[in-house]
Amino acid sequence: MKRLSTVAPSVVVSLAILLFIGIAAVAPNLLAPGNPLAIHPMASFLPPSLGHPFGTDESGRDVYTRIIHGAGASVLIGITATAIGLGLAIVFGLLAGLGPRWLDFGTTRLLEVLFAFPGLLFALLFIVIYGPGVLTSTIAVGLATAPGYSRIIRSRVLVVKRAPYIEASLVLGRSRFFRVTRHLVPNVAGSLFVLATLGIGQSIVWASSLSYLGLGAVPPAAEWGAMLSAGRTYISSFWWLTFFPGLFIVLTAAATTLLGRGLQERVRS
Amino acid sequence: MTALLSVRNLSVTFGAVAAVHDVSFDIPAGACVAIVGESGSGKSVTARTILGLAGRDATVSGSINLDGPDLDGPDLDGTEVTDASPRRLRALRGRDIGFVSQGALVALDPLRTVGREIADSLRIHTNLSPHQRQQRVIELLESVGMPEPTLRAGQRPDELSGGLRQRAVIASAIALNPRLLIADEPTTALDSTITAGILDLLAGLRERGTAILLISHDLAVVSRLASHVVVMRAGVVVESGSTQQVLREPQHPYTRDLIAAVPGGHAHVGSPAGDPVVTAVGVTKRFGSRVAVDDVSYELRRGRTLGVVGESGSGKTTLARLTLALERPDAGAIELFGQPWTASPERDRTARRPRIGAIYQDALSSFDPRLTVRQILADALGSAATVGGRATEAELVTLVERVGLKATVLARHPRVLSGGQQQRVAIARAIAPRPDIIVCDEPVSNLDVSVQAQVLALLDGLQREFGLSYLFITHDLGVVRQVSDELLVMKDGVVVERGATEAVFAAPQHPYTRALLAAVPDLWA
Amino acid sequence: MTLPLGPTATTTTAESVRRRSWLPWAAARLGGVAFVLWAVATVTFFAIRLIPGDPAEAILGGPGSQASREALAQARKDYGLDLPLGIQYLHYLGRLATGDLGTSYSLRSPVTTVIGQNLGPTLLLAVSSLLIAVVLALLLALWSSRSGRVAAAAGSVLEIIASAVPHFWLAIALILLFSTALGWLPPVSVPGPAGLILPALTLAIPLAGFLGQVMRESLLDALASPFVLAARARGEGESGVFWRHALRHAAIPAIGLAGWAFGSLISGAVVVETIFARPGIGRSLLSAVQDRDVPLVLGVVLVVAVGYMLVTTLTDLADRFVDPRLRERS
Helix, strand or coil, X not given: CCCHHHCCHHHHHHHHHXXXXXXXXXXXXXXXXXXXXXXXXXXXXXXCCCCCCCCECCCCCEHHHHHHHHHHHHHXXXXXXXXXXXXXXXXXXXXXXXXXXXXXXXXXXXXXXXXXXXXXXXXXXXXXXXXXXHHHHHHHHHHHHHHHHHHHXXXXXXXXXXXXXXXXXXXXXXXXXXXXXXXXXXXXXHHHHHHHHHHHHXXXXXXXXXXXXXXXXXXCCCCHHHHHHHHHHHCCCCCHHHHHHHHXXXXXXXXXXXXXXXXXXXXXX | CCCCEEEXXXXXXXXXXXXXXXXXXXXXXXXXXXXXXXXXXXXXXXXXHXXXXXXXXXXXXXXXXXXXXXXXXXXXXXXXXXXXXXXXXXXXXXXXXXXXXXXXXXXXXXXXXXXXXXXXXXXXXXXXXXXXXXXXXXXXHHHCCCCCHHHHHCCCHHHCCHHHHXXXXXXXXXXXXXXXXEEECCCCCCCHHHHHHHHXXXXXXXXXXXXXXXXXXXXXXXXXXXXXXXXXXXXXXXXEEEHXXXXXXXXXXHHHHHHHHCCCCCCCCCCCCCCEEEEEEEEXXXXXXXXXXXXXXXXXXXXXXXXXXXXXXXXXXXXXXXXXXXXXCCEEEEEECCEECCCCCHHHXXXXXXXXXXXCCCCHHHCCCCCCHHHXXXXXXXXXXXXXXXXXHHHHXXXXXXXXXXXXXXXCCHHHCCHHHHHHHHHHHHHCCCCCEEEEECCCCCCCHHHXXXXXXXXXXXXXXXXXXXXXXXXXXXXXXXXCCEEEEEECCEEEEEEEHHHHHXXXXXXXXXXXXXXXXXXXX | CCCCCCCCCCCCHHHHHHHHCHHHHHXXXXXXXXXXXXXXXXXXXXXXXXXXXXXXXXXXXXCCCCCCHHHHHHHHHHCCCCCCHHHHHHHHHHHHHCCCCCEECCCCEEHHHHHHHHHHHHHHHHHHHHHHHHHHHHHHHHHHHHCCHHHXXXXXXXXXXXXXXXXXXXXXXXXXXXXXXXXXXXXXXCCCCHHHHHHHHHHHHHHHHHHHHHHHHHHHHHHCCHHHHHHHHCCCCHHHHHHHHHHHHHHHHHHHCHHHHHHHHHHHHHHHHHHCCCCCHHHHHHHHHHCCCHHHHHHHHHHHHHHHHHHHHHHHHHHHHHCCHHHHCC
């Protein structure tokens, strides 16, 4: 077991943050016992105070409660989008890395073309075809991140494929199937875990960016992106409506990225 | 007469680790003193500390005194390096003390031309104009025997061969005629014929009055150049004296073991030859336009070791890979136990593969990084054609003990083991399926001399016990003499000479073989 | 002294090989670019036809556009939607070749005009952000190479967090800080440099975080390498080591990221231009998506793809310039 002193403080903090968010996603009432949908018209647009640490929104709903209850939906979106992206990437990466030359060539060309639609643009293209909404924006983010992951997985597959220990296994008399399933895939899978960790934070950011632009989740859902979308018009006057949901998104993204990079460092050493 | 460099009670610690402890020695002007030791002996740290380059986290105590007028200040008694200011140290480096660092292959910035690197010393320490510097660079390259110096000065390191790169590094170190040149493993990773040239170059410098501090693990190189030897082990000096005395009559047990471990001192004693197990006929392999192996034939017999010796680019590694059927020859064929081997499709070979195993130069990279020693060996045992089911604990323990390891090693990961232990694990894996043949590709080249001797002894013992045949690839003539019954000498893909090892060593026929044998500084000459 | 030299490297042939090998590389590169552009054009061609419903409606604003019969018929005629698919495709490629990207129905002007008007401000924003990001990343790299381990670790954490922050939140935070609280800068983009600062910073900071991480790694590697030790042994001081040796090595992977950085900047521009109400193709793209103005969306996507190919080709050239080792490889 690794001693705590060998784990970087940034990783510890990230884990703590993610634990908090995880609890919020699974059991929000533990952290925010109120009702996220309860309307109090008289108490609308209240700035942050002791009673409402993050203020209230246009219908008097407590922002903090909504953020905690919205965690589940936002995290689910992040996980789904990452799953789509990684799932596709694994298929592409393995096909390209393990298949015959022409398959690798074709896949690489395909990836090159997909890269010409950078980031958000692909998602926007998808949305213009299939319309806005939570489902389409989640799928859009997943598809948009797939090429990036594919390239990483493909190069990892190629590196492992040529590794001396794969050849040593051949010398021992192992079949190709054995070498691929018992040596290659497990060594590629390790990097998948790191990618997934990094990816969830990134997906939440992108999905919420789309929501902020009005193309993703819509109010009154207590989902972080939807809250951003609703608060868009009130930035200068009632800044807390967008700032605090955004802050939680930032915390989640930063925590997953720090954790992911920390894992990467550990794997490398 | 005061020594040029005088080191007294030098200690260097990194945190809690003492890399160097209470080391003292002198370097007389114009003499060559060698520090000999294996990895972890502290010899490289000592060399870097003399220049004040031990590193940021190093704590240095003791005294290093460089004799001679302080060219930057009023002090006429010399410079105390451990006390010197950073500016004084920078002035010292390159001008009073030159440094040829370990691994010529990476001692030059790959993004800059060789000429620029050499001119840097001139730029830092003199007021010469760029044109004058360029002139001096060309003079320097000429003086170190670089062919076409004007052309070479404008090339980058990757455009030069290893030997030429090392000459360039030496040129940059002597640019300002320093009184002391520190050479840290200047000939490691170079072919023997190139090594001879570099050693001659250094000897020439010494004759012209430059003192040399030679750091090396190679006793033969040391005997060629140094008049005095300091033997270090685990950060401490265990013996020192004149080269003659230390190498002929070593006092300390460690020194005696070190000298005894140097391979090649005695001939190989082999078993009587059996039937041929591997037969290669007219094997040729091309990579693009380059011919790696050209019409090579050989016969490996049961219980014998066939050595394949050659320098880099000779094709010996390709020959090993062809023997293992990891590459398909473009012409010719190899047979295993009288059956077609390279000519068969892979699926026909799979069943026979356990009978021919391999060990490599870098044992660690041949292990799946996720697995423990137990898993690696269990996998190897499980692939034996005769053994059904999983390996038992008893089998695993027997296996590791047979290669000289303790059973506790099973639970560990190879990356925490020493180089020698890793190679033993690799040998255990190779013998697990009870093979008849093992192809050994430079298996001891990365190991310290004393560990090398142990591994070679292990391989010898296993050969006797199991009647193994070895195809032993190496560039080291001493090693090949010690392990092989017959040998092939390869150059540029062609076998230039073959025969019984002792016969070839006693009376080499081919000019290349003669050059190869002549180039190696011989400890027993 | 003459000594046996052993195997020599490729000598004078190296020069001529270098010159000759440039052409096949350039040709292959150009071919690759042409292929990608053709593929992107094909994707955009099919994009319209993927939209559920009548493509003519899609061109005029989506299924709920309530376009008139005449307008629909006109669109069908203009885009040749009644013709066989193959002919439509060829017409499409032909129109692209002549620079006709169709008409934006929401803005009632040719797409090329709209893009032409808005491309300039976005490029200005992108370039300024890139410059700021590079300077920031360099400063961070320089600082962390000089300071101790704790400071370097802190710098690394800072960079990682910076790279993970979403643009919209950073924009809000910067507006709150510099505009609402301090009143130094306008919250909305105004013409002139003052209006450029906050948007550029918003784009620059996450990019700097990413570039910084990449540069830091290769910088630390370079500083620990044998050739830097050799340089120090020659008497080179710390600044000489940094500027003459380590920096070039650190720059290589950063240059390789340029293509990705371009994409990231354009993506970010969509959000940043919207928040700061700054004219640019980012904002045009967003409104186009909101209005289901398909021709404009496709037009922007195509132009961005061309820009991306341009950037990656320039990056490859720059790579070969900075790292001469790449010049000889095919």
